[in-house]
Amino acid sequence: MADILLIDAHCVLCNRFGSFLTKRLSKRGGLRIYGIDSEQGVTVVGGLPESLKEIDSMYLIRAGHPFVRSAASIRLLLYMRWYYAMWYPFAWLFPLPLRDGIYRLVSRYRHRLFGE
Known part of the structure; x- marks a missing residue:
């Protein structure tokens, strides 16, 4: 099964x-991209733990x-070409509270700044 990104x-x-x-x-x-509201997205989100839904x-x-x-x-870097993927270990150096x-x-x- 391919990995899935929901946006x-x-x-x-x-x-x-x-x-x-x-x-x-x-x-x-190995990465498939779907909308969260798409049929595939709703199915995937439905299978997640309640805390993540x-x-x-x-x-x-x-x-x-x-x-x-x-x-x-950060994990998306692993799906990209090598010159992006090489930054994967360094991206974890930023503390989680700052990143999130x-x-x-x-x-x-995002909707206000970039539009609907």
């Missing part, structure tokens, strides 16, 4: 990020394990 398909920033990511995926692939975030399901917020973003704080700030204002 907000109604968000301009999320769609641009999905396009950016798609163009830079490594040849080995209400989070306003992107979801990365990697090897059957769900990741959200900055943890999902920035993620939540952008997430909260």
Whole structure:
């Protein structure tokens, strides 16, 4: 089973990020991108633990394990070409509260800043 990334398909920033990511995926692939509100997205979110279902975030399901917020973003580097993937170990050097704080700030204002 391929790994899955769920994004907000109604968000301009999320769609641009999905396009950016798609163009830079490594040849080995293995990542499928769906909207959270799509049929596949609803099915995947329905199978998540209750604590994760209400989070306003992107979801990365990697090897059957769900990741959200900055943890999902950093793990996406592993699907990209080598010159992006090489930054994976360094991205973890930023403390979790700082990473997730920035993620939540952008997430909260994304529709206002980038449009619907």
